[in-house]
Structure formats: C-alpha cells, structure tokens
Amino acid sequence: MTAIAEPRPRGVILGLSEGAVAKLITGLTILAVWEVGCRLFAPAYVARPIGILLAIPDTVSSAKFLDAAWSTLWAVVRGLVLALVLGTAVGLAMGRKPVVERALRYYVNGLYAMPMVAVLPLVTLWFGYTNAARMATIVFAAFFAIAINAADGARAVPPEYIEVARSFRARGINIWLGIAVPASLPYLLAGVRLAAGRALIGCIVAEFFISLEGLGFYILFNSRTFHHNEALVAVLVLAAFGVGVEMLINWVTRRFLPWYRRGEGGE
Amino acid sequence: MRQSLSRVAVPALSLLAGAVIWEIVGRNTSPAFMVPFSATVAKLAELVRNGEFMAALAQSLGLFVSGFSIAVVTAVPLGVLFARVRLLRIGLESYVTMLYATPMAALIPFILSLFGFDFGAKVLVVFLFAFFPILYNTVEGARSVRPELIEVARSFRSSEWGIWRDVLIPHTLPFALTGLRQGIGRGLVGMVTAEFFLAASGIGRLIIVSERDFDTAGVLASVLLITLLGVLLMSIGRALENRYAAWRGLDR
Numbered sequence: 001m002t003a004i005a006e007p008r009p010r011g012v013i014l015g016l017s018e019g020a021v022a023k024l025i026t027g028l029t030i031l032a033v034w035e036v037g038c039r040l041f042a043p044a045y046v047a048r049p050i051g052i053l054l055a056i057p058d059t060v061s062s063a064k065f066l067d068a069a070w071s072t073l074w075a076v077v078r079g080l081v082l083a084l085v086l087g088t089a090v091g092l093a094m095g096r097k098p099v100v101e102r103a104l105r106y107y108v109n110g111l112y113a114m115p116m117v118a119v120l121p122l123v124t125l126w127f128g129y130t131n132a133a134r135m136a137t138i139v140f141a142a143f144f145a146i147a148i149n150a151a152d153g154a155r156a157v158p159p160e161y162i163e164v165a166r167s168f169r170a171r172g173i174n175i176w177l178g179i180a181v182p183a184s185l186p187y188l189l190a191g192v193r194l195a196a197g198r199a200l201i202g203c204i205v206a207e208f209f210i211s212l213e214g215l216g217f218y219i220l221f222n223s224r225t226f227h228h229n230e231a232l233v234a235v236l237v238l239a240a241f242g243v244g245v246e247m248l249i250n251w252v253t254r255r256f257l258p259w260y261r262r263g264e265g266g267e
Numbered sequence: 268m269r270q271s272l273s274r275v276a277v278p279a280l281s282l283l284a285g286a287v288i289w290e291i292v293g294r295n296t297s298p299a300f301m302v303p304f305s306a307t308v309a310k311l312a313e314l315v316r317n318g319e320f321m322a323a324l325a326q327s328l329g330l331f332v333s334g335f336s337i338a339v340v341t342a343v344p345l346g347v348l349f350a351r352v353r354l355l356r357i358g359l360e361s362y363v364t365m366l367y368a369t370p371m372a373a374l375i376p377f378i379l380s381l382f383g384f385d386f387g388a389k390v391l392v393v394f395l396f397a398f399f400p401i402l403y404n405t406v407e408g409a410r411s412v413r414p415e416l417i418e419v420a421r422s423f424r425s426s427e428w429g430i431w432r433d434v435l436i437p438h439t440l441p442f443a444l445t446g447l448r449q450g451i452g453r454g455l456v457g458m459v460t461a462e463f464f465l466a467a468s469g470i471g472r473l474i475i476v477s478e479r480d481f482d483t484a485g486v487l488a489s490v491l492l493i494t495l496l497g498v499l500l501m502s503i504g505r506a507l508e509n510r511y512a513a514w515r516g517l518d519r
Contacts, residue, residue, distance in 0.1 A: 030362065042381075113452070125300060126300060204370055205372050238369065239365060
C-alpha cells in the first residue's frame, strides 16, 4: 500500500493520463458488475446498462419524454431564478443589517432546517393539484438555502474594504454593488449549488405527489408499468442536470472569481 | 445595554408578530386553507396529550436513525480509505460527485418495485439520501490530506494504524462532519419522502392523514413538529461541526 507514499510521476498510458484510465476502468467495472449481477439475480424487468443504452434512442425521441423533461427542467430553472432574486435580496439585507437579521433569523433557519417535502400537503391545500403547487415547492426548497448563504457572504465582507470605501466618500449604492455583492458572490454561488439540488428534489417529489406531467411522474409511471430502462433514462437526465449545474458553478467561479481560492485541494 | 436589549427584543417581537399575523390570516380565511395559530397550538396540545405525537415521533426517529447511522458507518470509513489509496480516489471521485448531484428522490419508484414498501425499503431511502453528502464531503477532506504528511509519518516508521490515527482521521474528520450535517438535512427529507410514498408511517403519515381529512390544524401542527425536529437535529450537527472546525485550518 504505497500508492500515496511514493511521489509517482504522472503516468501516461496509450495517450491517456493515469487518472483518466483509472476513471475509465472503475466506470466500466461498475457497469459490468451491474449488468452481470442483474442478469444473474434480478427479475428481467430490472434496468441493466445495456437495456438502458438500447432504450435511449426511442425514449429521447418520444414526444412524451421530451415534454416531461422540458416541463420539469424549465420549472426548476424558473423556480431557481425566482428564489435567487428573492433569496439574495433577503440574505444581503440580513447580512448587512443586524435588525433584519434578528427579526428573520428564526424563520429562515427554522424553515431551512425543515425537510421541505413536508409542506407538500399544505401547498396542495393552498394551490390545488396544479403547476403552481409544484412551483411553490421549488421556490420554497431553494429560497432558504440561497438566503442563508447570501447572508453569510454579506457578513464575510472584510470591514476594511467598507472603511476604505467610506474614507473615499463612496456612496451607499456603490458600497453595496461595488463591494458587498461581489464579495459575497462565492457564498451565493455555493448557495445556488445547494439550492439547485434541493429544488430538483422538491420538483420530483411534487410531481410524485400531485401526479403532474414531468420527469418525476414519467419515472413513477414507467417504473409501475415495468419499463425500468425508460424510467432510468429519465433519472440520467436529472443526474445530468444536477452535474451540469455543478459544472456551471465551478466554471463561473474559475472564470469570473479567480481571486476566490477556498476549497481548492492540494493536488 | 441598548444593544443587548435589541438582541432579545427584536427576535421576540418578530416571532410575536408572526403569530399575530398567522392568527389574523387564519381567522379570516376558510378553515380548509388556514387555521389560526391558537387552533394549531390547541391541536398540537391535543395530539401530544393523546400520545399520537410521541408514537409518530418515535416511529420517524427510528427510521431516520437506522438509515442515517448505516450511512455514517459506511461513508466515513470509505471516504478516509480514499485518502489512503490515491488510485481508488481518482477512480471513483467523479462517480461520487455524479451520484451526489443526482436527486435520490427519483429512485423511490424503483425501490418501491424492487424492495417493496416496508421498513427495510424506507431505511434504504434514508440511507441513499444521507450517504452521498457524507461520502462527498469526506472525500473532499481526503483530497486535502497532503501526501508529504504520510511520507513523513512513514519515514518515522509510523505503523499503518498510526498513520490513520494521527494523519488521515484528524484531517478528514472536520469535512466528514460537514457531510454529517448535510446528511442530516437530506436524511430528514428522505425520511418524510419515504413515509409519504412507501408504507405511510410516523410524522409523514400524520401529515397525509390530516390532509385527506381536510384537517388543516392537524397538517400545520405536524409540520410545526417536524420543523422543531429538523431544527434540533440540525443544531446538533452544526454544534459537532463547529467543535472540530478548528482542525480544518491545521497546517494548511
């Protein structure tokens, strides 16, 4: 077990870096174990990698699937944007004004800690079994994560920056837009990342609960009718969306906030 | 003096205002939509008195603790192992990230048809919700362990156990605790979701049954209870995290 102890030179195998080869091999191993395990031990309807692969062309070209995917992802994006606007406003106010923070602290922290799917029955009482209920769940799931992170960010603004700005007679608006907002951006992005995951869960669970058209319901329907391969294609789309948000945020951080280095590992 | 007064008075006033607004809104809308704060509290007291809440709480907590503890005892050692075996980490890291970003709620229909809807299946849901945040964060910690530290330990003929005890575990623990806190939040979501969609039980069942009966006071009282549970568990997680957070900056 000297894998770490030796400072090994970066190996290159067949033009691929050592890391890429390791990733490829583990990925193929996982898929192979899944495929063989299912063939040996599971009933025929259980999803297997080859079955999923074969199901992809028909599934992604069917209008039903495309409508469902569009409906879910568009709702999540709209809900996230709404939560981002509201959450940033509330969060920045909480971070900069102690009175606001004290007034809202218990509400924001309490509702953040509450498992958001628990409000679904309440939301359906208020909005009925409609798209609006799903949207409300998404916004509710995403809002508090963003507000809390925006508040943390606003609090983390180094006081010296503000002092310097004041000494140069900067106006309030310039202090806000020029210092408080940029300085809290990394926190805000971390909040968006958290919120995106929560929004996705909220959306899917809402679709299960309300039986609304969307990927969640598509998965529910197809798994009940033993079309597990098709249902797993929908799971892959959701996973891709989750990973996509993750990558987008990493890219934005690297591209626009190069001064922000927290959390970068020592590779 | 004025400062400390506002520290207590503002939150108290704000909570009072919330209760008053809730009361006024509740009195002026149909009871199918909203009931006053006082009615919710009365319902809460009633459910506590007849023992329904305690039973539901015990059932839900049993489910949560089972799934969550399995997630902890599997994810944390696995994450620390990633710190030790570099190739394993490089090979699996991106798949862990992928599964971390996948909404586990989407897997519930599969769990339902493969494993049924009894206690074991529900524990699996809680486990899946909690496992990946814990593993993901522990791996993040594993990445922060510098190879030189292990080299130095080896040069001084440290035993394998010594390396784990003095280098790997102290370095990954703060990250693992961040994962634990996230895992508590997600595990609670998993708990409620499992109680909604698999065999109805615990607080989830209480909420669903109240909603079907248009017993809005019951829904609100149960949601209030689950919020309190969430706050309690999250603050335990946060306290643990802060307790060991100081280690994070260690020699970096």
